[in-house]
Amino acid sequence: MPEDPARRQDGAQQKPSALLRELLRVPGGEHVDLSAYKTDATPAGPEDKAAALAATARMAERLADLQDRLYASSTAGDRRRVLLVLQGVNTSGKSGAVKHVVGLVNPSGCRIKAFNAPTPEEKNHPFLWRITNALPQRGEIGIFDRSHYEDVTIARVRELVPRKQLGPRYAEINRFEEGLVKDGVTMVKVFLHISYEQQRRRLLARLDDPSKHWKFDPQDIEERAVWPDYQRAYGIALERCSTEAAPWYLVPSDRKWYRNWAVGKLLLEHLEALDPQYPEAEFDVDECRKRLVEMP
Amino acid sequence: MPEDPARRQDGAQQKPSALLRELLRVPGGEHVDLSAYKTDATPAGPEDKAAALAATARMAERLADLQDRLYASSTAGDRRRVLLVLQGVNTSGKSGAVKHVVGLVNPSGCRIKAFNAPTPEEKNHPFLWRITNALPQRGEIGIFDRSHYEDVTIARVRELVPRKQLGPRYAEINRFEEGLVKDGVTMVKVFLHISYEQQRRRLLARLDDPSKHWKFDPQDIEERAVWPDYQRAYGIALERCSTEAAPWYLVPSDRKWYRNWAVGKLLLEHLEALDPQYPEAEFDVDECRKRLVEMP
Numbered sequence: 152m153p154e155d156p157a158r159r160q161d162g163a164q165q166k167p168s169a170l171l172r173e174l175l176r177v178p179g180g181e182h183v184d185l186s187a188y189k190t191d192a193t194p195a196g197p198e199d200k201a202a203a204l205a206a207t208a209r210m211a212e213r214l215a216d217l218q219d220r221l222y223a224s225s226t227a228g229d230r231r232r233v234l235l236v237l238q239g240v241n242t243s244g245k246s247g248a249v250k251h252v253v254g255l256v257n258p259s260g261c262r263i264k265a266f267n268a269p270t271p272e273e274k275n276h277p278f279l280w281r282i283t284n285a286l287p288q289r290g291e292i293g294i295f296d297r298s299h300y301e302d303v304t305i306a307r308v309r310e311l312v313p314r315k316q317l318g319p320r321y322a323e324i325n326r327f328e329e330g331l332v333k334d335g336v337t338m339v340k341v342f343l344h345i346s347y348e349q350q351r352r353r354l355l356a357r358l359d360d361p362s363k364h365w366k367f368d369p370q371d372i373e374e375r376a377v378w379p380d381y382q383r384a385y386g387i388a389l390e391r392c393s394t395e396a397a398p399w400y401l402v403p404s405d406r407k408w409y410r411n412w413a414v415g416k417l418l419l420e421h422l423e424a425l426d427p428q429y430p431e432a433e434f435d436v437d438e439c440r441k442r443l444v445e446m447p
Numbered sequence: 448m449p450e451d452p453a454r455r456q457d458g459a460q461q462k463p464s465a466l467l468r469e470l471l472r473v474p475g476g477e478h479v480d481l482s483a484y485k486t487d488a489t490p491a492g493p494e495d496k497a498a499a500l501a502a503t504a505r506m507a508e509r510l511a512d513l514q515d516r517l518y519a520s521s522t523a524g525d526r527r528r529v530l531l532v533l534q535g536v537n538t539s540g541k542s543g544a545v546k547h548v549v550g551l552v553n554p555s556g557c558r559i560k561a562f563n564a565p566t567p568e569e570k571n572h573p574f575l576w577r578i579t580n581a582l583p584q585r586g587e588i589g590i591f592d593r594s595h596y597e598d599v600t601i602a603r604v605r606e607l608v609p610r611k612q613l614g615p616r617y618a619e620i621n622r623f624e625e626g627l628v629k630d631g632v633t634m635v636k637v638f639l640h641i642s643y644e645q646q647r648r649r650l651l652a653r654l655d656d657p658s659k660h661w662k663f664d665p666q667d668i669e670e671r672a673v674w675p676d677y678q679r680a681y682g683i684a685l686e687r688c689s690t691e692a693a694p695w696y697l698v699p700s701d702r703k704w705y706r707n708w709a710v711g712k713l714l715l716e717h718l719e720a721l722d723p724q725y726p727e728a729e730f731d732v733d734e735c736r737k738r739l740v741e742m743p
Contacts, residue, residue, distance in 0.1 A: 223661040249555050258549040259542055259559055259592070296555070351739055358736045364728040365519040372738055432660035440654045442668055443647055 171195055171416045175400040177342070179393035183386040190346040191405040196412055203408040210415050211255045217422035218256045218292060220429055225290025227430030230335035234286065234293040235418060238300050238388075239343030240381055241371050242353035244404050245296045248343065251411040252294060252418060262287045265296040278302040278320070279327055289335070292418075299324055300392075304384040308377055321391040328397040337421050338397035341414055342389060343404040347378055467491055467712045471696040473638070475689035479682040486642040487701040492708055499704040506711050507551045513718035514552045514588060516725055521586025523726030526631035530582065530589040531714060534596045534684075535639030536677055537667050538649035540700050541592045544639065547707040548590060548714060558583045561592040574598040574616070575623055585631070588714075595620055596636075596688075600680040604673055617687040624693040633717050634693035637710055638685060639700040643674055 174194050177183060197203040221231065235252065237245040246265070253261050264285040273281045279299055287293030303320050306312050328338055345353075354371060357363040374381070393399035400417055404410040470490050473479060493499040517527065531548065533541040542561070549557050560581040569577045575595055583589030599616050602608050624634055641649075650667060653659040670677070689695035696713055700706040 219658075223658070226661050246555055250553050253554040254550065257546050258554045258557070259545050259561065261554070263555055265555065351742070354739055355736060358732055358739070361728070362515075362519075362725045364732065365522050365726050367728070367730070367735070369730045369735055372735060372742075375739075375742065429658045430661050432657070432663070434663070434665045436654055436660065439663070439665055439668060440651065443650055443654070443671075446647070446668075446671065 169195065170420055171413065172398075172400065172420050175402060175413065175417065177389045177393045177399040177401050179390065179395075179398065181390060183390040185344065185382045185386050185389075188344055188401055188403065190344050190349060190403050192403045193406060193409045194403070196409045200406075200408040203412045207251075207255070207408075207412050207415055210412075210419055214255045214415065214419050214422065215257060217419070217425075217427065218260050220427040221292075221422065221425065222257075222260045222290040223429050224427040225288075227433075229427065229430075230289045231337065231425060231427065232287045232289050232291050232293065232335060233337045233339060233418070233421060233425075234295065234331070235414075236295045236298045236300070236338065236340040237343065237414075238298060238304075238341070238385070239404065240345065240350060240378075240385075241374060242350050242357075243343040243345045244407060244410050245343060247407065248341075248410060248414045249294050249296050252414055255415055256292065260291055262291050262293045263296070264293070266298060266301060279323070282327075286331070286336070299327075300388055303388050303392075304381065307384040307387070308380045321388070324392055325394050325397075328392075328394070332396040337425060339417055339421050340393075340397060340399045341417060342385065342399055342401050343410060344401055345404050349405045350375060350378075465491065466716055467709060468694075468696065468716050471698060471709065471713065473685045473689040473695040473697050475686065475691075475694065477686060479686040481640065481678045481682050481685075484640055484697055484699065486640050486645060486699050488699045489702060489705045490699070492705045496702075496704040499708045503547075503551070503704075503708050503711055506708075506715055510551045510711065510715050510718065511553060513715070513721075513723065514556050516723040517588075517718065517721065518553075518556045518586040519725050520723040521584075523729075525723065525726075526585045527633065527721055527723065528583045528585050528587050528589065528631060529633045529635060529714070529717060529721075530591065530627070531710075532591045532594045532596070532634065532636040533639065533710075534594060534600075534637070534681070535700065536641065536646060536674075536681075537670060538646050538653075539639040539641045540703060540706050541639060543703065544637075544706060544710045545590050545592050548710055551711055552588065556587055558587050558589045559592070560589070562594060562597060575619070578623075582627070582632070595623075596684055599684050599688075600677065603680040603683070604676045617684070620688055621690050621693075624688075624690070628692040633721060635713055635717050636689075636693060636695045637713060638681065638695055638697045639706060640697055641700050645701045646671060646674075 171194075197206045221229075221233070224231070237248055239245055249263060253263065262285070266281070266285075269278075269281065282299045285293070285295070303317065303324070307317055332338060354367070354375070357367045389399045389401070402410055402413045402417075467490075493502045517525075517529070520527070533544055535541055545559060549559065558581070562577070562581075565577065578595045581589070581591070599613065599620070603613055628634060650663070650671070653663045685695045685697070698706055698709045698713075
């Protein structure tokens with residue numbers, strides 16, 4: 152039996168020096184029962200909202216610097232890039248997290264893609280086709296709001312494909328991601344975990360605000376009605392696809408300030424591990440300076 | 448003879464209630480001599496850097512609200528979208544302006560594209576092909592860092608196409624843009640205007656900072672050596688392509704704080720003119736609320 156993950160997350164609050172990525176990482180190959188993970192915990196996080204906002208603001212400069220280096224390095228042939236994948240049930244805060252993360256870096260270096268229900272053209276291709284088309288290029292940070300994991304979660308719950316087609320998809324995803332990693336992609340897969348009650352509050356808040364009605368779809372209620380099925384489907388995806396090459400991270404997301412801090416921190420830790428460097432000039436700097444000064 | 452444009456811009460500083468778009472608009476069909484436009488002016492702008500930063504921050508909420516409405520409205524079938532086109536010589540601040548504008552809105556609703564030298568595939572297509580592929584979808588704000596105007600500026604200066612192919616491009620661009628406007632695109636074409644001396648300072652600053660060497664290309668000096676040719680080529684493009692449907696705006700850009708304020712303000716004024724509205728709910732709000740509350 153694995154160590155109780157909720158306790159594991161709480162315990163680490165006393166060791167803030169540990170990497171958040173170690174703490175939030177979902178162990179692969181083990182049964183994942185999402186109900187065992189607290190949704191309102193703040194593992195290794197700031198004490199409260201004010202502290203989190205301050206800590207997140209402090210992260211911004213370092214994040215922007217690392218992203219700038221990653222992009223600069225790509226101009227000298229470095230193929231490395233980052234892909235942040237955000238998954239979670241409706242209202243878990245995926246698009247909020249995208250907005251937040253992009254606000255911390257240079258948006259020009261980000262490639263953002265939200266995956267909605269597949270188009271007829273996309274349906275005519277293998278499920279990884281549209282994913283491949285949206286991948287970040289060298290030096291970029293790609294951000295996926297939903298992803299190929301829809302093809303093993305809603306596809307499982309709603310039986311969009313026969314079960315014998317669904318089964319092989321997990322291994323296919325693992326091979327696909329392993330290939331990306333070998334090609335220089337750092338995968339940061341984040342599951343935003345909220346509670347059943349938190350979703351109710353957020354859906355009701357949308358209904359109470361006419362400027363948010365467009366975000367609401369009565370179908371959201373139908374999906375909520377099969378909440379346990381979704382939790383199970385996400386659990387299976389996390390269990391089978393949290394690999395050595397591309398692990399899953401679970402971020403308790405009932406508290407938006409913790410969610411934003413944690414997603415930023417996970418990204419920061421991965422960029423720090425990449426440690427991208429500005430390339431050396433391949434031209435004569437002094438000669439260029441002289442020419443510029445001497446031009447009329 | 449047109450009214451002296453520099454004086455026109457200065458004079459308007461006494462009428463801050465006038466729309467900036469009227470003030471910065473380049474009259475089409477008239478000879479455009481860029482040297483007559485001041486690069487360090489701040490027409491209708493805030494008094495100084497501090498005031499500009501404060502004014503820009505105040506703009507952010509209104510901009511984000513309008514963008515949210517534009518996107519929301521698209522979910523109900525509204526085809527309207529905005530395309531901000533940024534042009535200017537090297538170091539004029541195009542990517543700085545992109546970063547700044549996206550920082551004011553929700554990046555998920557932006558479609559950013561930087562156009563570099565055409566790829567072999569792009570060269571095998573008409574010059575507007577890659578532009579068409581990068582257009583914003585309904586509800587989005589597209590932002591082009593360079594654009595099809597490269598195909599009449601660098602293409603003219605460097606004689607990348609025979610002169611008899613170049614000539615028809617201006618009319619082709621006007622027809623293309625008119626078609627976009629008819630299809631619901633609001634074009635905001637902004638020329639960032641800096642001085643010859645300002646470019647020297649910015650290029651030298653890049654050389655003096657090793658973390659900026661990757662942004663420098665000795666070719667930048669070759670392009671600077673034909674500065675008058677570029678000024679002339681931009682002048683011709685502004686003259687021929689500042690149309691009723693898609694006018695050009697000239698933003699004096701020696702002062703970054705004015706440039707950022709002005710680009711934000713131009714975008715704001717166009718969004719205000721669109722006045723997008725949140726769509727009405729097409730479902731029974733009370734019924735949905737009741738179901739949500741009553742769910743176990």
